[in-house]
Amino acid sequence: MADPVAELQSDIWDLTQDFLVHAQYDGTVIGLNPAADTLLGGRLPIAPDDPGATQAALEAMRASGKPIRLSAPVQTADGEQRHISWSVVPHPSGESFFAIGHDTTETVVARKKLREVEERLAQMQQME
Numbered sequence: 001m002a003d004p005v006a007e008l009q010s011d012i013w014d015l016t017q018d019f020l021v022h023a024q025y026d027g028t029v030i031g032l033n034p035a036a037d038t039l040l041g042g043r044l045p046i047a048p049d050d051p052g053a054t055q056a057a058l059e060a061m062r063a064s065g066k067p068i069r070l071s072a073p074v075q076t077a078d079g080e081q082r083h084i085s086w087s088v089v090p091h092p093s094g095e096s097f098f099a100i101g102h103d104t105t106e107t108v109v110a111r112k113k114l115r116e117v118e119e120r121l122a123q124m125q126q127m128e
Helices: 004-015 034-040 053-064 105-127
Strands: 019-024 029-032 068-075 081-090 096-103
Touching: 019 034, 029 034, 053 068, 053 081, 053 096, 081 105
Parallel strands: none
Antiparallel strands: 019 029, 019 096, 068 081, 081 096
16 A cells, blocks of 8 residues: 555645755755756756845854745746745755745736836826
8 A cells, every 4th residue: 555645745746836945055956846847957046136145044044943934036947037935944964955935926027017007106196
């Protein structure tokens, strides 16, 4: 008889559209679920406009041993920039971490457009 918990874990790993990552602090990938592997191309890409902020947050988590949440831009395998919200937990060994990422790009873009519309509206109201 198959282990139902193991089957459930495997299904979650394979079917979720969120990104499941197991990596070392030096950026070496230990495991990526299919959604993460497709988006990230088998690596942990930090976007060019994130100059050390993500790595600093990971190092602080490593030192404290406490989980963190962060939002960080990532560069996809095809060069596109996406906004990902991460929940990150250190492995008890202190050598690696687990992260669950959710693509929030559409929300970030919609909020930016809303701010732009609000700014134009405020400018128009000042002209009246």
